[in-house]
Amino acid sequence: MFVSVFDKKWEDLPKVLKKRYANRAYSDDLVIVDGNLDVHCSWLIYILKPLLKLFNVLVPHQGKNVPVSVSLLSKPDSDVVYFNRTFFFNGRKPYLFYSKMVRIKGDDVIEFMNFGIGWRMRCFYNGKKVVLQHKGYVWKLLGILVPLPLNLLIGKGYAEEEAISDNEFRMYFEIRHRLFGKIYGYDGNFIIRE
Known part of the structure; x- marks a missing residue:
């Protein structure tokens, strides 16, 4: 799926981001x-x-140096990529957060969570890092994408991923409200395990 999203920039991606x-x-x-x-x-x-x-749309806990494992799955009957995340917060049972990413066209992508709620974004490589740039929130209702004015309530999302080595990358994500500043975020490093 992502080869189509990055299109001509696919070959420019660092090895770890291609993985x-x-x-x-x-x-x-x-x-x-x-x-x-x-x-x-x-x-x-x-x-x-x-x-x-x-709605299982964000991980509602905070912590430092939280171990996280993410499985990205494709299925033979679908063009969707499924994200199965497990957060291991100290003193809590593992927190599971599931979503799926769907390409609309070009670099226009939506990450859907429960009940058809989605974060619409532009996914592109800027020559240094992969950027997920906010395009709004949607609700998939009877196959139609209905815009949701969640920007007013929670703000706009932004994410980036940058290569550190051939097998490690840095990830940064935030939601920033125009009045309240950064209301949510996470950042850290990941290693490709498989």
Whole structure:
């Protein structure tokens, strides 16, 4: 799938990012990455915690150096890439966070969570890092993408991934509200395990 997203820039990606984005559409590809993240939640996230758990749209806990394992799965009957994340917070049972990434066209991609809620983004390589640039939130209802004004409530997402070595990359993600600043984020390094 991601070869189509990056198109002509695919060959420019560093080796580790090619491994990380190796999932092909209509295949049984599996990529596993393990790492540690610092997870930050603001007061607004704690207020919204019941909704976040219900919709399973963010990890509603924070911590430093949290071990995380991510399995990226493709399926032979689909062009979707499934993300199965497990966060191992100290003193808590493992927190599972599932989503799936769908390419709309070109570098226009949506990451869908429970109930058809999705983060729409532009996914591109800028010559140094992969950037996931906010394009809004959507709700997939009866096959139609309905824009959601969640920017007003939680702000805009942004993510980037940058190669550190042939087998390790740095990941940064944040949600920034125009009034309250950074309300959520995580960053850390991952190693390609499989």
